Amino acid sequence: MIRFKRLDHVQVCIPKGKENEARHFYSNIIGLMEIPKPDALIPNGGLWYQLADIQLHIGTENETSKSKGHPAFEVSNLADARTHLERHGVPLGEEIQIPGQRRLSFFDPFDNRIELLEKVSS
Numbered sequence: 001m002i003r004f005k006r007l008d009h010v011q012v013c014i015p016k017g018k019e020n021e022a023r024h025f026y027s028n029i030i031g032l033m034e035i036p037k038p039d040a041l042i043p044n045g046g047l048w049y050q051l052a053d054i055q056l057h058i059g060t061e062n063e064t065s066k067s068k069g070h071p072a073f074e075v076s077n078l079a080d081a082r083t084h085l086e087r088h089g090v091p092l093g094e095e096i097q098i099p100g101q102r103r104l105s106f107f108d109p110f111d112n113r114i115e116l117l118e119k120v121s122s
Contacts, residue, residue, distance in 0.1 A: 009048075009055035010071035012112040016060040019047055025109055026058065029088045070105065072115035078102045081116050 014022050026032045032049040045060035051073060075081050085092060085106050095103035095115065105115045 007054050009057050011057040011059050012071065012108070012110075012114075013059045013061045014046070014108075014110040014112075016045060016062060018110065019045060019058075019060070021109055022047055022058050026056075029090065032056065067113075070113040070115055072117055075116050075118055078104065078116060078118035 023034065026047065026049055027034055032051060035048050035050045035055070037046070037048050047058040049056040049058070056071060082092065082104060091107045093105040093107065093113065095105055097103060100120060101117045102120055103115060103117045105113050107113055
């Protein structure tokens with residue numbers, strides 16, 4: 001049996017050489033805090049961000065394609081998040097609503113889907 005402790009990080013990918021565009025989106029528009037990558041991984045490209053007690057790793061690869069894979073982050077006010085994203089022209093996707101959560105998704109400039117959810121009492 002594997003005894004999982006917690007989610008450590010999620011990785012999404014961008015095309016090689018697009019770190020500056022990704023940094024603008026994730027640092028300036030989304031407001032995440034970039035953290036240094038370990039020296040041994042710097043030659044691979046990409047960026048790392050700290051979100052609460054997990055990390056978001058932005059990796060690089062030659063080709064990207066739309067995938068159902070995505071990170072989902074709980075937020076404290078989904079309506080405020082939606083307003084902020086709309087103000088910056090970030091493409092949104094509506095999610096099927098499920099009991100106990102409000103959800104939406106948005107897409108970074110590289111078509112990575114990121115879900116935001118807010119827990120609500122039933």
